[in-house]
Amino acid sequence: MEVTESWYLVLGALLFIIGGTGLLIRRNPLVMLMCVELMLNGVNLTFVAFSRMFSDIRGQTVVFFVLVVAAAEVVVGLGLVVAILRRQPEATADDLNVLKG
Amino acid sequence: MLELVWLIPAFPLLGFLVLLAGGRVLGEPRAGWLATLMSAGSFAATLVVFAGMLGEDAQDREFQQVLFDWLPVGNLTVEAGFLVDPLSITMALFVTGVGSLIHLYSVGYMHNDPKYSKFFVYLNLFLFSMLMLVLGNNLVITFLGWEGVGVCSYFLISFWHTRESAAVAGKKAFVTNRVGDWGFMLAVFLIWGSLHTVTYTEINAAAGALTNTTATAISLMLLIAAAGKSAQLPLYVWLPDAMEGPTPVSAMVHAATMVTSGIYLLVRMNYVLSDDALLIIAIVGAATALFAALVAVAQHDIKRVLAYSTVSQLGYMFLAIGSGAYVAAIFHVITHAFFKALLFLGSGSVIHGMHDEQDMRYMGALRKVMPITGATFIVGWLAIAGVPPFSGFWSKDEILLAAWEQPDIGPVLWAVGLVTALLTAYYMSRQVFLVFYGEARWNDPRPEGVEGPESEVHPHESPWTMWAPLAVLAIAAVAGGALNLPVVGDWLVLEHFLEPVFAHPHHFTSGTTTKVVLAVIAVAAGLLGIAFAVQVWLRRKIDSSRLEPKFLTEAMYVDATYAKVAGGPGTKGFDLAATFDKVVVDGAVDGTGRLVRKVGELIQPAQSGFVRQYAIGVAIGGIAVVVWLLSGTV
Amino acid sequence: MxxxxxxxxxxxxxxxxxxxxxxxxxxxxxxxxxxxxxxxxxxxxxxxxxxxxxxxxxxxxxxxxxxxxxxxxxxxxxxxxxxxxIGAMQSQKIAAFGFSGAGLAILGFLVNRVDNAATGRPPVGGAINDRTTNVSQLAGTLFDDYVYAFELTSVLLVIAVIGAVVLARKPTRAQVEAGGESEGSDA
Structure with missing residues (x-):
């Protein structure tokens, strides 16, 4: 059985779905951030697969930028988590409803 | 040199901007001197332009300078442009000339006022607006200046706005002037609607095509505008109250310059004025002249006498316009500017010396302590009383002659003017005698309820910045008549200078005998008035109490009637408007707000504050987008 | 294999x-x-x-x-x-299952049609060739075509670092005293 690019695409999509599901069911803000990383990696895999599929290096370039954005997101996200949990040690994502309309 | 016309309003504008930004920093007296310098610069620029104009032939003395297209709207284009012709330059000359003198006077008069620099901000802005009004090459620019002088007038009337009467007077001037402005706007709309232009030269060229009805309608709207600004019946009520402002303002805005802008407007639009409208203008003018002179007879406030006198003299000018004698009107505008500014500044000097006392009953014998003020004031008195050879005689005589030559009701108009002249001579003599002659009543006890001065009054002569303008204006008031002397053959300088501006130059038809007889009668009337005043007020031979009936002191109850009408049925109308505003207008506004609030309450639960619910929203949206994209490929 | x-x-x-x-x-x-x-x-x-x-x-x-x-x-x-x-509200669980279900459905649909859904487009400008290494090709696009975007990412990172510093900073004594009563006045 030959490995085609579509296999990678399916794997990326599965990672994305798992990450999204985790984001919806977990309450721990840290784990939610990890789930976001999972989703981003699923997308990254898809980009690289397409890059190979179309012989286009720019797919890999995009992954590079996604990496940077992910790093920035994690830095700020974790900063927020630290600030929030320092104030409310028991907080979950559902407790942070100050902005409730 | 005509191209320098933009400099004329640029100087006061610059002064206004500088003073607005840094007036407080400059402080007293530098702010005042700067403003005076700018005004003088404007006067110099006007002289240069005037000299340039004299270099041209009489028929070529019309010059337009367009700075830029100000309002290009559809097929209406309003230019920001200047029109320099004999009429506008004459107005600009005396506006800047008298204005500069009054600036100089204010430097001394406003001494120690806490809002010293702000006063000069307004004064320079006023001068700028007035010059825009006079020099604009179309009705819209003139309207800009018209509103500009108006707003400065309100600022300056209520300059001491902590005094309630001043604030109320400012409001009154504003409301009354709005009526006039309404007339102005309608006139502009009518002209635009019928001639498709607002530029003076084009209006003049096309005015012949107007039907008599349209022309009359426009003229009457212009008359309402002019009656508002120039304080004619029935819109004069604001001017006497405007005396709440500082005296230099009364002299400049409410005697010499702004109130003559109505005259200017009518003269400028002389191509449009129809014969029917001219008759109405003449009647309005004559009625105002007589009415105001009657009221002036019984006033006690030194400035109110002069205010009613101004209304009366403006009535003369309207009478002149109505008689078609535009030159006479402008001539009287100029001489009136000289002697009335002189009288006002003189009264300001008196008030200054008397420590803010304005009631003539508590003055007297000031001639000895204020010699310069007294002498110049007497010159102004003789000028306004129509005693030859002072300037007032010449201009007033011309108006009376023009009225006499009117068909049908000419003699009636003339008779009204003559009576007014008699009354003018009387009330001005009364004022002079009360203030400068007789015995000193400075510290007489006041009747119950009237506040007297806090300490004993010791009148003194004013500083040189105040009496120097008086002296200059006194010379002008004596010699102003030389502009248009009818006696010596061709010595009608102003007449020939202004002639190209008019559609139908006015020519007197009476023979020399008639002219002389009329002049002698006018002088006799003036002398009679003076003689009567001498008997009553100087020699005290006639009991004066019956000469000041309450009916006249209260200005024939016109103000009271206005107040009643506005306060009675008028208030109901206002209430109705207020209800409309509250229910319909506010209802629409509030309804919009309530609608938004209701919608917000409806969708508020969506903002649960649960981050993960928001994530579901994003997920659903994302899936929907993907499904939609894929649906195209099926 | x-x-x-x-x-x-x-x-x-x-x-x-x-x-x-x-x-x-x-x-x-x-x-x-x-x-x-x-x-x-x-x-x-x-x-x-x-x-x-x-x-x-x-x-x-x-x-x-x-x-x-x-x-x-x-x-x-x-x-x-x-x-x-692990803990979730019931509705949250249902939503999560809905999401994964829908995702899987789309995936299945795509696997079925992947050959014509996303192929057949020739490379546009960034063609991978065998002459140079992967790194140099990546660098070629990154520092040439996308150099401005690349510079912007550095700005993004600086902003993120500053943001993290601000967020993680302990409140000063003055802020604690000023905002001691009210929730969320500093963070």
């Missing part, structure tokens, strides 16, 4: 790691499971001949970001993080 084995092994690692992340009760375990997934993806990158990205994946993700996660968990104290277990 080797390709297939590599793919299947790496895919299993990835998926089990992913499930581990969302199912682990202990956040530390979740973080370690995340490392597993990231390694699996790095292997896939190698298989796809994206060697540079594979290296970056290991260094940046596994080396830096996951370490950052672990660091925060340790910083906040294991008690705090341990008390957070």
């Amino acid at each position: 080797v390709d297939t084995i590599v793919f299947i092994v790496a895919a299993v690692i990835c998926l089990s790691g992913a499930f581990g992340v969302i199912l682990a009760r202990n956040p530390v375990h979740a973080a370690l499971m995340l490392v597993m997934t990231l390694f699996g993806i790095a292997v896939q990158f190698v298989a796809l001949e994206a060697h540079f990205l594979a290296a970056v994946q290991v260094i940046v993700y596994a080396g830096a970001i996951v370490v950052l996660f672990l660091f925060v968990i340790m910083l906040l104290g294991i008690d705090v993080s341990q008390s957070l277990e």
